Amino acid sequence: xxxxxxLRTLLQWVSDPASLVYxxxxxxxxxxxxxxxxxxxxxxxxxxxxxxxxxxxxxxxQEQATDWMLRINQGIDPExxxxxxxxxxxxxxxxxxxxxEPLHVPRERLAALIRFAVGGGARSVVVDVDLSRPxxxxxxxxxxxxxxxxxxxxxxxxDIVLARGLREPWPRAEGAWLExxxxxxxxxxAASPRLHWASPLFVRERDLRIRRFRSFEPTCTDGVPGVxxxxxxxxxxxxxxxxxxxxxxxxxxxxxxxxxxxxxxxxATTSPSLRFGDLVIDLRGDGLANLILYAFGWSESGPTAxxxxxxxxxxxxxxxxxxxxxVESGQPLDPSLVExxxxxxxxxxxxxxxxxxxxxxELPGPVILANATxxxxxxxxxxxxxxxxLLGAQLVLIAVVSLVFARIASVWATLAAAPLVxxxxxPLSFLLFRQGVxxxxxxxxxxxxxxAAVKKYSDQLSTLRERxxxxxxxxxxxxxSGDGDESEESNESNESNEPGRASKPxxxx
Amino acid sequence: MTGRGxxxxxxxxxxxxxxxALGHAGDVREVGxxxxxxxxxxxxxxxxxxxxxxxxVFAPLEVGxxxxxxxxxxxxxxxxxxxxxxxxxxxxxxxxxEGPEGTLTTNLAVWVGxxxxxxxxxxxxxxxxxxxxxxxxxxxxGEGPALLVAGTxxxxxxxxxxxxxxxxxxxxxxxxxGRVGAWSVEDDAQLVTPGxxxxxxxxxxxxxxxxxxxxxxxxxxxxxxxxGPVDGDQPLDRTLFxxxxxDRGAGEWRLEAYQRxxxxxxxYPPAALLADALESGVSIPTRP
Numbered sequence: 001x002x003x004x005x006x007l008r009t010l011l012q013w014v015s016d017p018a019s020l021v022y023x024x025x026x027x028x029x030x031x032x033x034x035x036x037x038x039x040x041x042x043x044x045x046x047x048x049x050x051x052x053x054x055x056x057x058x059x060x061x062q063e064q065a066t067d068w069m070l071r072i073n074q075g076i077d078p079e080x081x082x083x084x085x086x087x088x089x090x091x092x093x094x095x096x097x098x099x100x101e102p103l104h105v106p107r108e109r110l111a112a113l114i115r116f117a118v119g120g121g122a123r124s125v126v127v128d129v130d131l132s133r134p135x136x137x138x139x140x141x142x143x144x145x146x147x148x149x150x151x152x153x154x155x156x157x158x159d160i161v162l163a164r165g166l167r168e169p170w171p172r173a174e175g176a177w178l179e180x181x182x183x184x185x186x187x188x189x190a191a192s193p194r195l196h197w198a199s200p201l202f203v204r205e206r207d208l209r210i211r212r213f214r215s216f217e218p219t220c221t222d223g224v225p226g227v228x229x230x231x232x233x234x235x236x237x238x239x240x241x242x243x244x245x246x247x248x249x250x251x252x253x254x255x256x257x258x259x260x261x262x263x264x265x266x267x268a269t270t271s272p273s274l275r276f277g278d279l280v281i282d283l284r285g286d287g288l289a290n291l292i293l294y295a296f297g298w299s300e301s302g303p304t305a306x307x308x309x310x311x312x313x314x315x316x317x318x319x320x321x322x323x324x325x326x327v328e329s330g331q332p333l334d335p336s337l338v339e340x341x342x343x344x345x346x347x348x349x350x351x352x353x354x355x356x357x358x359x360x361x362e363l364p365g366p367v368i369l370a371n372a373t374x375x376x377x378x379x380x381x382x383x384x385x386x387x388x389x390l391l392g393a394q395l396v397l398i399a400v401v402s403l404v405f406a407r408i409a410s411v412w413a414t415l416a417a418a419p420l421v422x423x424x425x426x427p428l429s430f431l432l433f434r435q436g437v438x439x440x441x442x443x444x445x446x447x448x449x450x451x452a453a454v455k456k457y458s459d460q461l462s463t464l465r466e467r468x469x470x471x472x473x474x475x476x477x478x479x480x481s482g483d484g485d486e487s488e489e490s491n492e493s494n495e496s497n498e499p500g501r502a503s504k505p506x507x508x509x
Numbered sequence: 510m511t512g513r514g515x516x517x518x519x520x521x522x523x524x525x526x527x528x529x530a531l532g533h534a535g536d537v538r539e540v541g542x543x544x545x546x547x548x549x550x551x552x553x554x555x556x557x558x559x560x561x562x563x564x565x566v567f568a569p570l571e572v573g574x575x576x577x578x579x580x581x582x583x584x585x586x587x588x589x590x591x592x593x594x595x596x597x598x599x600x601x602x603x604x605x606x607e608g609p610e611g612t613l614t615t616n617l618a619v620w621v622g623x624x625x626x627x628x629x630x631x632x633x634x635x636x637x638x639x640x641x642x643x644x645x646x647x648x649x650x651g652e653g654p655a656l657l658v659a660g661t662x663x664x665x666x667x668x669x670x671x672x673x674x675x676x677x678x679x680x681x682x683x684x685x686x687g688r689v690g691a692w693s694v695e696d697d698a699q700l701v702t703p704g705x706x707x708x709x710x711x712x713x714x715x716x717x718x719x720x721x722x723x724x725x726x727x728x729x730x731x732x733x734x735x736x737g738p739v740d741g742d743q744p745l746d747r748t749l750f751x752x753x754x755x756d757r758g759a760g761e762w763r764l765e766a767y768q769r770x771x772x773x774x775x776x777y778p779p780a781a782l783l784a785d786a787l788e789s790g791v792s793i794p795t796r797p
Contacts, residue, residue: 071620075611303591305611308538316539316569322588323544326566332550334565337542430613 031406038402041454046394046447058446063211065440067359069433070294074304074360078295078434081309081318082279083239083377084123086370087338088303088321089113089345095325096349105129107138109328110345111145116327117343118149118158120335123242124235125149125160128200128346128366132165132181139184146185150192157194159238159246161231164197166217177220177258180228196246199228202356202368203290209357212290213372215283216253220260227253232372233281235342239377240276248274252283279380288438289381294371295319297360298348303367312340319370321348344370379436393428393439394447397421401448405455413455417448538572540605541589552580570605577602645671645722648790650714651763654727658734658765661706665771667699667788671718677702679728683711726764734765744777752783763787 049058091105099106110129117125131142149160165181180197189195199217202210215233219226229249237245252272272283282289296319297304306317320337324345327333346366347354354365363371375382384390400420405413429439543566546553550564556575562568570576570587578585578598587594590608609615647668666677677700679689689712690705712728735757737750747769755766767787773780 068620072613072616074616076613076616077610301591301593305591305609307611314537314539317590320542322542322567326545329545329566331546332563332565334543334563334568337567337569 034406035402038405038451038455039398042398042402042447042451043395045450045454046398049447049450061446062440063205063207063209066211066291066438067209069429069438070359073293073430073433074295074297075307076295077307078309078378081311081378082277083236083309083342083374085309085311085316085341086319086373087122087341087343088319088348088366088370089117089324089327089343090321090366091324091345091347091349091352092321093349095323096347096351098325101351104133104135105347107135107142109138109324111138111142112328113324113345114142114149114160115145116333116335117338117345118145118152118160120338120343121156121340122158122338122343123340124238124342125158126231126235126342126344126346126366126369127160127162128231128344128369129163130165131162131185132183134184143185143188146188146195147192150188150194152194155242159194159196159235161196161198161234162189163200163231164228166199166201166219166228169220175220175260177218177225177260180219180221180226193246196234197228198231198234200231200365200369202372204356207357209359210363210368211292211359212287213292213376215281215285215290216256218256218258220258223260225257225260227256227258229253231369232376233283235373236281236376237274237276239342240279245274245276256283281376282381285381288384291375291382291438292358292368292372293375293379293382293433293436294358294360295374295378296367296371298363298367318374319367321367342370342373382436382438385432385437385439390439393425397424397448398451400424401451405452413452417452421448538607539569540572540608541570541587543568543570544586544588544593546583546585548580548583552583553578553585572605572607574605575602576605645669645716645718645720645724646790647716647724647726649763649767649784649787650724650726651760653725654729654761655714655764656761657707657712657728657730657768659707659709659730659732661704662768663704664702665699665768666702666714666716667767668716668724669698669788671698671722672720673697674719675700676717678715678717679705680713680715681708681710682713685710728764735762744773744780747773748777748780748783751780755783755787 052058091099096102099109110127114125114127146160149158152158162185165183166178167181169175169177169179183189185195189197199214201214201217203212203214205211213232214230216230217228219228234246234249237249239245241248252274256272274281274283296306303319303321306319308315309318310316322337344366346364346369348364348366352364355362356365356368358368358371385393401413401417404416404420407413408416425439432439543555543564545566546564553564554575554577555562555564555568555570557571557573562574564585570589576585576587576596578596578600581598583598585596587596587603589605594603596603645668647666649667664679668675673695675694675698676691677694678691679702681687681689689707690702692700692702694700707730709730709732712730714726714728716724734754737753739746739749739753741747751766751769754762754769767784770780770784770787774784775781
């Protein structure tokens with residue numbers, strides 16, 4: 001017997017499918033009208049938010065959403081990977097103390113690390129160490145190792161990318177562009193096609209987190225314009241196109257030189273984008289394009305769980321950190337750990353002052369470099385979904401939210417709308433995120449909240465008008481109109497009991 | 510189900526399992542590397558598919574590798590999935606297994622857990638301004654080995670840096686070993702021990718913090734103090750004697766000097782000044 005009401009409801013739904021949307025026994029024309037009004041309101045607001053300049057609360061929401069998405073996606077194996085694994089020869093606390101806590105990385109030790117990486121067959125070697133100032137006898141050894149590495153030919157030879165020292169112009173008013181610090185290695189680097197300077201600079205956001213990379217750095221040194229590719233962009237193009245990547249990048253960047261000291265700037269005749277198969281690296285990418293899709297974090301004891309990627313018919317950790325001091329341990333070394341991989345030499349110890357806030361917590365500079373390189377190799381630039389998908393998803397969301405507002409009281413609708421949007425968008429967002437596509441769910445949530453607020457105040461305004469009208473009616477009809485008032489109140493009471501009464505004002509006792 | 514169906518179904522399942530097993534066998538998974546080892550490479554053994562592979566620093570390790578230390582007293586350290594595994598001859602042969610795989614569900618569960626506990630998300634990490642400024646240190650103990658005078662006495666111990674809570678332990682090594690006392694300090698960087706009986710002999714004083722930092726000081730308890738240039742019980746005399754004591758030799762009497770200055774620091778400012786100097790590791794220039 002208890003099943004009878006359920007059966008009856010089902011039969012009613014079958015006989016009247018529209019009742020699924022409207023509910024039963026309600027004023028459908030009112031719901032239709034409310035729905036249309038809500039839909040128009042929501043669409044207008046969403047359009048206004050999309051067209052408005054992104055700042056303030058919306059940007060904060062967007063950043064928190066991307067941070068959260070990165071946290072939830074860290075450490076997960078990608079389906080495929082077009083790059084090569086990364087190895088950090090880590091100058092960590094143990095190494096730093098074993099070396100006697102030197103002020104600068106000892107050059108002879110750095111030379112040994114580069115020799116190991118190049119000798120082991122690394123694909124690219126990134127030296128994330130300041131090399132702008134000479135540091136004694138060890139400089140000769142470093143020069144010798146770099147010269148030897150730079151003379152190696154053939155497609156398998158390693159490219160060596162050195163972090164360029166950059167500084168602000170002084171006095172500041174002298175120019176808007178950074179200056180390149182001269183180095184004792186300048187002549188050597190200029191003479192070798194295998195040795196490259198690159199910029200280690202990233203973008204630090206207002207909340208001091210590093211979320212985005214820079215593709216290149218225009219410079220003005222002694223009035224001479226120049227442009228440095230960023231380390232991750234240079235390494236990525238070297239891996240994606242070993243034969244011609246560096247030349248193509250330099251060619252594209254030639255047009256990005258700033259005008260300084262009256263020097264002429266070549267006209268931009270080519271696109272600042274580089275295409276490698278289906279992967280595009282846009283050198284003038286916007287805030288979204290340059291977002292780093294962090295894949296692995298760091299803790300005091302070293303890297304956190306790294307995703308695994310396919311490499312030479314094996315599954316290997318995407319990122320491996322090895323203590324740099326072991327290279328000089330005097331014990332036999334197995335170089336296969338660096339063979340064919342990107343090797344980064346850099347510091348993680350606290351005295352290096354190279355620890356930065358990121359969406360995955362505090363990361364040493366070389367780990368951020370590794371993440372940015374992976375992000376570029378795997379996804380290129382992060383991109384928004386196709387406009388059709390974006391608009392379609394947005395319209396569906398607005399329709400659902402508008403129906404919710406038309407069917408239930410706005411106070412409950414307000415509470416339900418944002419979680420509903422998140423629940424609907426998250427799976428799609430997760431799916432697209434793994435493809436390097438960022439479906440923003442912050443703006444829809446914001447649009448819904450705004451829609452709820454506008455709806456709420458519009459309801460209250462209607463209520464006020466209605467009361468005002470009633471009050472005028474009472475004043476106009478005098479004391480004999482008591483029946484009419486009762487009738488009005490009775491109507492209100494009836495309406496408020498209706499299911500699906502959307503314009504019921506809250507708290508109008 | 511027909512008779513043929515009854516036969517075919519298990520065959521399909523068996524075949525599927527066999528194919529899965531073969532697929533898995535061809536799926537080589539690198540999980541870590543050899544970080545360091547003591548002795549010679551031949552003192553250790555890594556077996557892969559029944560074949561021994563050369564032991565070397567950075568040698569990649571794969572799932573299924575069987576690893577052991579063969580020579581007594583030697584050690585082998587492996588880094589597997591970011592975790593350090595140390596093997597000795599006492600350890601059983603280690604067979605490397607697949608580490609936990611990062612999944613969306615795991616990450617969500619971790620995030621929810623942190624969110625509920627108000628927890629230790631990325632924002633809760635400490636800012637590393639300088640390792641040196643926070644490293645655990647006890648300059649007033651001296652470099653060691655330190656000298657103390659025998660007797661039943663309360664020790665005043667002060668340190669700086671590190672992460673509370675701290676654990677302090679005093680152990681007697683010779684002539685008869687044993688723990689003299691162990692104390693826990695919650696959130697202060699000092700300790701006044703209850704009276705402990707110090708007999709002539711060798712001791713070890715150790716301090717550990719919550720982050721794994723430690724300071725260890727070898728101690729020799731002797732029968733008497735050296736004869737000093739001043740002798741008296743007035744605060745000035747005691748302070749001068751403590752300053753002279755702290756400057757003796759290579760600083761082996763610093764801890765004893767601090768024991769003599771600390772009780773005076775509230776009532777006698779010069780003693781407080783000298784105690785502060787010892788606490789911060791400043792040497793006291795008493796000689797021209």
